[in-house]
Amino acid sequence: MPANSVRERMEHDGYVSPVRIVSAADAAAHRDAMEAAERRLGVVHYRNKVHTLLASAWTLCTHPSVLDVVEQCIGPDIVLYNSTYIIKEPGASSYVSWHQDLTYWGLVDDDAQVSMWLALAPATLESGCMEMLPGSHTQGAVEHVSTDDADNVLLIGQTIRGVDASAAVPVPLAPGEASFHHGWTMHTSRPNTSADRRIGLNVQYLAPHNYSRTAPDQSGILVRGHDPHGHYAADPTPSLAGPGDDFSAESIALWEQLDEKMRIGFTADTD
Numbered sequence: 485m486p487a488n489s490v491r492e493r494m495e496h497d498g499y500v501s502p503v504r505i506v507s508a509a510d511a512a513a514h515r516d517a518m519e520a521a522e523r524r525l526g527v528v529h530y531r532n533k534v535h536t537l538l539a540s541a542w543t544l545c546t547h548p549s550v551l552d553v554v555e556q557c558i559g560p561d562i563v564l565y566n567s568t569y570i571i572k573e574p575g576a577s578s579y580v581s582w583h584q585d586l587t588y589w590g591l592v593d594d595d596a597q598v599s600m601w602l603a604l605a606p607a608t609l610e611s612g613c614m615e616m617l618p619g620s621h622t623q624g625a626v627e628h629v630s631t632d633d634a635d636n637v638l639l640i641g642q643t644i645r646g647v648d649a650s651a652a653v654p655v656p657l658a659p660g661e662a663s664f665h666h667g668w669t670m671h672t673s674r675p676n677t678s679a680d681r682r683i684g685l686n687v688q689y690l691a692p693h694n695y696s697r698t699a700p701d702q703s704g705i706l707v708r709g710h711d712p713h714g715h716y717a718a719d720p721t722p723s724l725a726g727p728g729d730d731f732s733a734e735s736i737a738l739w740e741q742l743d744e745k746m747r748i749g750f751t752a753d754t755d
C-alpha cells in the first residue's frame with residue numbers, strides 16, 4: 485500500500501486494513517509454530533511480550549512489510565513494545581467489548597503509537613473479527629467503565645457504553661493479512677461461531693520519545709531507526725536457531741516475569 489494512502493487512511497478512519505504481510509502458506513507455518521509453543525508452554529493466549537521468547541512472533545513483529553506501515557504511522561524510529569496472541573476457540577463465548585486501547589496507558593504522545601493485528605487463521609464476522617468505528621480516534625479519550633464478565637477478553641472488561649454499533653465496520657482478514665489501528669479508535673469483536681480457531685497476533689509499537697507516565701520500568705526493543713531518548717530498557721530477543729523454538733528454562737522464566745510485569749502495568753491505576 486502506498487505510504488500516502490496509509491497515512492491518509494489512518495488519519496481519516498483511524499485504521500488501515502487489510503494489508504498483506506505474509507503468504508497464506510507462511511501464515512500457516514506461523515500458526516503451526518504458535519500451536520507448538522502452546523504444547524510446550526501451555527496457554528499463550530493474551531500472554532504479553534511473546535516476541536521476546538518465540539522466534540515466530542519475533543519474525544512477524546519485525547517483518548519489513550509491517551515496519552514499513554508502522555513507519556508511515558509513527559515515524560522512522562520504532563520501539564516494539566508488546567505482542568500477544570489473541571485466540572478465540574470455535575464456539576466459545578469470548579468477545580471483546582467496545583474500547584479504546586490507550587485508556588489506561590498514560591502516554592505522553594497518543595499519536596506516536598500504533599497497533600497491528602495479524603491473522604494466523606481466518607478472521608471473519610463469523611469467527612469474530614474486529615469491528616471498528618471509523619473516525620472515532622478523533623474524539624480522543626472516551627469514558628470507559630470496568631465490567632466483570634468472564635467472557636470479555638479484556639483484562640478489566642473496560643467498556644465504552646452507548647456506542648452506535650450500526651456505524652461499525654467489520655475488518656475481516658485472511659491468514660497473513662493485518663490491520664493497523666490508532667490507539668483511540670473504538671473497536672470490538674464478537675464470539676467465534678465458526679468451526680476453526682480465530683488466532684491473531686496483536687502488536688504494539690511506539691516512537692521512542694513516547695512513554696507512559698504511569699507504567700513502571702518500561703522495556704521494549706528498538707526495531708528500526710534510532711532511540712536518543714532511552715525510555716526503554718532492552719527486552720530480550722529469542723534465539724533464532726530454527727523455526728522451532730529452542731528456548732531454555734531460563735528464557736521461559738524471564739518471559740514469564742515480563743508477561744506478569746506488563747499485566748500489572750495494564751491493570752494499575754484503573755480505579
Ligand SMILES: O=C(O)CCC(=O)C(=O)O
Pocket residue numbers: 570580585599600601612613614671672673684686
Ligand atoms: O482480538 C480481538 O478480537 C480484539 C483485539 C483488540 O482489541 C486490539 O487489537 O486492540
